[in-house]
Structure formats: structure tokens, C-alpha cells
Amino acid sequence: MARYEDEYPDNRGQRGSYDYREGRGERDAHGSRYDYDYDEGGVDKVSVVRRVNGIISLICGLFAAVLALHIILFVADANFANPFARFITDWANGVSLGLNNLFLWGPEKVQVALNHGVAALLWLLIGWLLTTVIARIVLPYPDRNWYRRR
Template sequence: MEEEVAARGDHGKVRAVRTVCAVIDIVCWVFALVLLLHILLVVAGANMGNGFASFITSWAGGVDLGLDGLFTPADERMAVLLNEGVAALLWLAIGALLTNLISRVALPVDERRAWYRRSVRP
């Protein structure tokens, strides 16, 4: 397969598209992990005056996609769990959708990720 790509001269394009998709994946996963870490700190009752907890809280506030007040249960911990949990899932979905769309538009069929491939035997 690499020989076919090299023969077509698409190796640089394939590499660039894969790099862009990898960067998107990493950024979206980091945002989701920051939100999950903030959920863990809040649910566990961490000292929010601590420098690390304060840093994670401010970063989580910047990547929560505006979902901070989506759910308003009486318990603050449950509110953080629900709101930031949905935001983390959305970041993962956004990353998957973007990389899938970019791959479908920019890569030839034989260079795309194979999430599921069914083989039929005669």
C-alpha cells in the first residue's frame, strides 16, 4: 500500500492529513481529560484553594463548551458531574467527527482508518 501512495505522489498529503487528525485527537482528548480530572477533584471534595486544583478548575471552565448551567440539581457535585461529563463526551465526539470528516474529504479510500472491515470469503 505504501508503494501505491508513493507512486501517486500523495505521501506528503497523507502524512499531513494524518498529522492534523492526530493533533485534533490529542487536543480533544486533553480537554476531555481536564474535565474528567475536574469532576474527580470536585466529587472527591478536594481543596479548591490548592494551586493545582485551582489551575484545573480554571482550565475546565474554559473548555466546558458553555454547559456550566445545563443541569441544575441541588447538589453542586452532581451538577459538576453532569455538566462537565456531558462536555467531556462532546469533546470526544467532536474530535471523532472532525477527524472522520477530514479523513473522508482529504484521503483516498485505501488510506482511511478502518474502524470496521468485513471480509467476505467465497
């Protein structure tokens, strides 16, 4: 088993090292290593995918945060006649994915915490799944990496 990069033969059967900082191949005039990184209009596919994935992550994270805030307000016995608490409650009921009455056992606080907690986790899972699928399908092979938030 080879321990060092220079012990791996390259595709011509010769020994050589691979410089991971340089990437695979030469860069063109646009600074891109691959000619398929740009569409006809000069739009970088990687940056478009990152922006779209960032928007999806932001929206799904916002929905999960609203559900978590509703759980906190409900468990802390907030005054739901207050406009802010009413707004959060209405919004949480709208993004709860129909899970408002999934668990019906125990006190009402436990029911709300479980139902909206599961919905918040599902929103995070949906966001992760969408961003992963978009990055894996849209990006070309050499740039097809798992999407990571920075």
C-alpha cells in the first residue's frame, strides 16, 4: 500500500505527484479550470448553485427557527393576545407540515413541543436534502462536491 502521493502511478503508468492546491488541469482566460463552468452568458454554475442552495438553507432554517420560537413561547406560557406571539403562532401553524396533531398524548405543552419539534427537524432535513440533490445534479463531475455552509 502506498504511503505517499508520489508512489501512486498516474494514468500513463508513470510515477508522479498530484498538487491538490492547483486542481485538475490548467485554468482558462476566465480563471476557470473547466470550459463547462460557464454558460454562454458567462455565468459561473458553481456560484449560482451556491446562491440557490444558500437561499434554500436560509428559508428552511427560518421555518425551523419559527417553529422553535413557537415552542418556546408556548412552553413559557406567553400571552397569545400579543400581536408578535399571534404572528409567530400563525406562521408556525402554516409551516408545521400538517404535523399539528401527530402526537396526542400527554400535556398540551408536550404535544406542541413534539409536533412542532418534529416539523422543525423535518424542515432542516428537507433543506439539507434539497441542497445536496441540487449540488449533485447540477454541478459537473469535477466540481460535484457536497454543499457545505460557510
